[in-house]
Amino acid sequence: MSAADVAVPSARSLRNGPQSDALLPADERLHGLARELYAEVAAAPIISPHGHVDPGLLLENRPFRDPAELFITRDHYVTRMLHAAGVDLGEIGLDPASDVDPRRTWRSLAEHWHRFAGTASGYWFEFELASLFGIHDELSPASADQIYDRIATAIQTPEFRPRALFESFRLEVLATTDDPLDELSAHAALGADRTFHGRVLPTFRPDAYVDPDGADFAERLERLLGMTGQPTSFSGYLGALQERRAHFIARGAVSADHGVLEPLTVDLDPSAADALFARAIRGELDTDGARLFRGHMLFQMARMSVEDGLVMTIHPGVRRNHHGPTWRRFGPDTGHDIPVATEFTENLRPLLEAFGTARDFHLVLFSVDETAYSREIAPLAGFYPSVYIGAPWWFLDAPDAMLRWRAAVTETAGFYRSSGFIDDTRAFLSIPARHDTARRRDAAFLAGLVGEGRVTMPTAQRIMRDLVDRIPREVFKL
Structure with a gap:
């Protein structure tokens, strides 16, 4: 088979998908409304402010x-x-x-x-x-x-090289997720390359450096302090993290992401924090002590975001590497991360008491516990100016779950307290598919509101456009 026999992607074909009416309402009247709403954004550029694509993929631009x-x-x-x-x-x-x-x-x-x-x-x-x-x-x-x-x-054809696909996908912004000690050379090279059009932004992900239960926590801590030249003290530790955040900001980062089992936040006095850190570096923390340390560090991460402006995103409620034998044989991110029930209101209260009304602080809350959206996250976003409702994530970024999510949060917080769609993917080719899915489901949801006379068509059209452009730009300070 020659290259000429293979369909070459185009912006138009990417937006049409396998079926132009897929995921739109079956009801004839609502279907027409949804198609009209979807048309508002079908060819709009993609803003992807949180994901896991390797930036080296675009830098090297090798064939898959x-x-x-x-x-x-x-x-x-x-x-x-x-x-x-x-x-x-x-x-x-x-x-x-x-x-x-x-x-x-x-x-x-x-x-x-x-x-x-x-x-x-x-x-x-x-x-x-x-x-x-x-x-x-x-x-x-x-x-x-x-x-x-x-x-x-x-x-093997030029049209399917990563950079060509990046342009065909109409990707305008792509954020990666990166280790705090990463020098971010790939991001710097892409930013300096005049032949590459698009923004590839790093994201600060400190999880392995703030969890004393991590298998290599002591080693990571030593490398963090060594790289920054900070002393082995709690204040030195915080200074080292702040220094690395500054490095990320200089390379274009707009957010810091936190993948935690629970969104516990604890505000400790300095002497208690010093003592806890000393026990952590000696490996002497028990289960309760490690939990307290993580809770205080999540609080400290919020303080840093208030100071340096990085958007704080929290992805809680997943038991990582649930099956030990699979993790030991194949490593992380191999399919056995399992959701757990998650509580936000009490866990986040210390953080929100301190920073919930801080000027220009943005806190985006995600969940894989559907009950949390209507019970806690939407009400929190409906009061605190800092809180935004994260898009359906992981097990919930599916067509039916997207509609349930919109229904769960909109009546309490509206559309403009949500984050815009987040694909959160490692699978590069799935980015347009996931964003298109969200656009179609939002069109279906809005068509229902228009059909019931709850929203006018001009307002729905504006919301559709804002959901894929204005809202993610504002939430992620783009």
């Missing part, structure tokens, strides 16, 4: 290796479903020590493709096949090799 790496091995949404079906993760390329034929991995997905029916992963995958590669055939054991070959041929 193979379809399996592109669609399967780096996407834990996909690998977790295959594992649940009995597929060994080592047999689909997650074990770096083993050499697995990517075609074999692809065939494994095809064999189990029927299991993805009705899932967000299945919808995104089909959207990508249709919009990027012009492939409308359903994946199956019979079609697997033909589809694999079409993709493998396409990704």
